[in-house]
Amino acid sequence: MGTGIAEGEICGDIVRLQIRINPATGLIVAVRLKAYGCGPSIASASLASEWLQDITLESALQIKGHEIARALGLRGSRRHGALLVEQAIRAAVMDYQCKKSSGVSEANKVTVSGPANKNNLDVVV
Amino acid sequence: MDCHATTPTDSRVFKAMVPYFTERFGNPSSRTHRFGWEAEKAVDRARHHIADLIGARAKEIVFTSGATESDNHAIKGVAEAYCDRGNHIITSVIEHRAVLASCRRLEKRGFKITCLTVGKDGRIDPNDVRRAITSETILISIMTANSEIGVIQPIAEIGRIAKKEGVLFHTDAVQAVGRVPFDVEELSVDLASITAHKMYGPKGVGALYVRRKRPSIRLTPIIDGGEQQNGLRSGTLNVPSIVGFGEAARLCLDEMFAEQKRVRSLRDHLLDGLRRNISDLRVNGSMCHRLPNNLNVSFPGITGESLVMGVSDIAMSTGSACTSGSNEPSYVLTALGISRELARASIRLGLGRFNDIEQVNYAIRIISRAVNRLRELSPVYESGSVGANSLSREG
Numbered sequence: 001m002g003t004g005i006a007e008g009e010i011c012g013d014i015v016r017l018q019i020r021i022n023p024a025t026g027l028i029v030a031v032r033l034k035a036y037g038c039g040p041s042i043a044s045a046s047l048a049s050e051w052l053q054d055i056t057l058e059s060a061l062q063i064k065g066h067e068i069a070r071a072l073g074l075r076g077s078r079r080h081g082a083l084l085v086e087q088a089i090r091a092a093v094m095d096y097q098c099k100k101s102s103g104v105s106e107a108n109k110v111t112v113s114g115p116a117n118k119n120n121l122d123v124v125v
Numbered sequence: 126m127d128c129h130a131t132t133p134t135d136s137r138v139f140k141a142m143v144p145y146f147t148e149r150f151g152n153p154s155s156r157t158h159r160f161g162w163e164a165e166k167a168v169d170r171a172r173h174h175i176a177d178l179i180g181a182r183a184k185e186i187v188f189t190s191g192a193t194e195s196d197n198h199a200i201k202g203v204a205e206a207y208c209d210r211g212n213h214i215i216t217s218v219i220e221h222r223a224v225l226a227s228c229r230r231l232e233k234r235g236f237k238i239t240c241l242t243v244g245k246d247g248r249i250d251p252n253d254v255r256r257a258i259t260s261e262t263i264l265i266s267i268m269t270a271n272s273e274i275g276v277i278q279p280i281a282e283i284g285r286i287a288k289k290e291g292v293l294f295h296t297d298a299v300q301a302v303g304r305v306p307f308d309v310e311e312l313s314v315d316l317a318s319i320t321a322h323k324m325y326g327p328k329g330v331g332a333l334y335v336r337r338k339r340p341s342i343r344l345t346p347i348i349d350g351g352e353q354q355n356g357l358r359s360g361t362l363n364v365p366s367i368v369g370f371g372e373a374a375r376l377c378l379d380e381m382f383a384e385q386k387r388v389r390s391l392r393d394h395l396l397d398g399l400r401r402n403i404s405d406l407r408v409n410g411s412m413c414h415r416l417p418n419n420l421n422v423s424f425p426g427i428t429g430e431s432l433v434m435g436v437s438d439i440a441m442s443t444g445s446a447c448t449s450g451s452n453e454p455s456y457v458l459t460a461l462g463i464s465r466e467l468a469r470a471s472i473r474l475g476l477g478r479f480n481d482i483e484q485v486n487y488a489i490r491i492i493s494r495a496v497n498r499l500r501e502l503s504p505v506y507e508s509g510s511v512g513a514n515s516l517s518r519e520g
Contacts, residue, residue: 039434
């Protein structure tokens with residue numbers, strides 16, 4: 001299990017993703033999602049949770065915010081939700097890998113807020 | 126159900142307008158032939174209907190392009206005409222942007238602006254108005270009813286204070302006129318902005334009521350040209366729209382009381398239904414001093430914007446304008462002391478003439494389902510409290 005949270009500090013949106021991985025196949029077998037914020041953030045998280053089903057962690061890391069935004073037709077400042085989701089995916093994968101390498105089952109979950117926040121600014125400008 | 130943004134043009138209004146696009150196309154300023162006379166007569170009739178609706182006289186109605194122009198004209202026109210008497214204007218933090226931006230513009234030119242705050246219920250304390258008046262005060266501009274929360278201000282009391290102190294009183298009455306009784310004499314209003322498209326008339330036409338007696342208001346024009354409308358507002362009159370405005374006003378005067386009652390019961394039914402299906406729901410602003418058609422509610426744990434997106438077949442809007450990407454919550458709601466999170470959690474519903482009970486029941490069902498679904502998804506609601514910071518951050 002890996003948990004990743006991304007928070008946009010300007011907009012206050014929160015995306016929390018939990019992924020469950022089958023250790024034998026290395027595939028993501030279950031995705032749990034919590035999202036708070038504007039419509040694009042929630043839609044992005046929802047779409048990403050579908051994309052994450054049955055793929056490897058390497059493929060998960062390939063999911064980029066701009067792809068999610070393109071798939072949903074989000075433009076300009078409305079893309080910030082998609083970028084937040086990208087951060088949450090990365091955090092969840094990192095969290096899983098940390099736990100795996102340290103052998104600790106209940107490691108701290110990884111929260112990414114700085115970079116998502118910076119991305120926000122980038123899109124707005 | 127977004128009747129605070131605009132209303133559909135009533136088919137009876139549209140029917141009245143049609144001939145003035147085609148066979149009766151005259152310019153009311155043409156004094157030399159029957160086309161002009163015909164148009165002038167039609168404009169005159171409309172002026173009377175609008176004056177009747179607000180208890181004014183026909184010659185006190187100046188047609189404009191809409192309420193934004195009316196607000197600009199009232200504030201800048203008074204400021205310029207009375208600048209020899211003083212340079213202080215009193216307004217409130219919850220005014221429409223047309224008023225606030227006009228005041229801000231004047232501030233840059235040296236005027237002093239006092240922005241009164243409102244109470245938790247969204248109302249201005251008339252005593253605050255009295256206290257804010259100085260020897261330099263020339264104008265008070267307070268809206269009659271707010272476009273987001275529908276809260277009705279104590280206009281009659283403010284009007285009395287203004288009259289006693291010899292200060293002019295302007296009110297942006299856009300949301301109120303046609304929905305609730307509004308009488309410029311009873312309310313001691315000197316200037317009032319109104320618009321057609323909030324009362325089932327066409328867009329692009331509004332009016333400014335300018336008192337002509339006790340006292341007669343001096344107003345500097347902001348649009349110069351052919352001296353139409355006694356030089357107060359130049360420009361060829363938009364005859365079809367004015368005819369529509371007049372017809373819309375006539376219908377409002379005829380039907381207001383019955384409609385007010387019907388819409389109020391629909392609104393109350395809507396609130397009851399939402400309350401039954403959604404556990405934690407908060408009404409923003411006073412419920413008793415409120416337009417009969419307005420509802421502004423917050424659903425803790427979710428954002429109004431995601432809700433509005435989630436129920437695409439019901440037209441409603443967020444109290445907060447989420448357009449900039451910074452998601453700034455509504456300045457009206459935050460002025461009531463409502464937290465940013467709760468302000469973001471709000472939606473505004475405005476019922477109108479063409480809504481019926483089936484639509485309201487449908488809205489209750491759809492909105493409740495969407496709110497509960499979004500709450501299930503929300504990491505903020507799960508933790509039992511509202512606020513983005515309620516999630517513990519570890520690591």
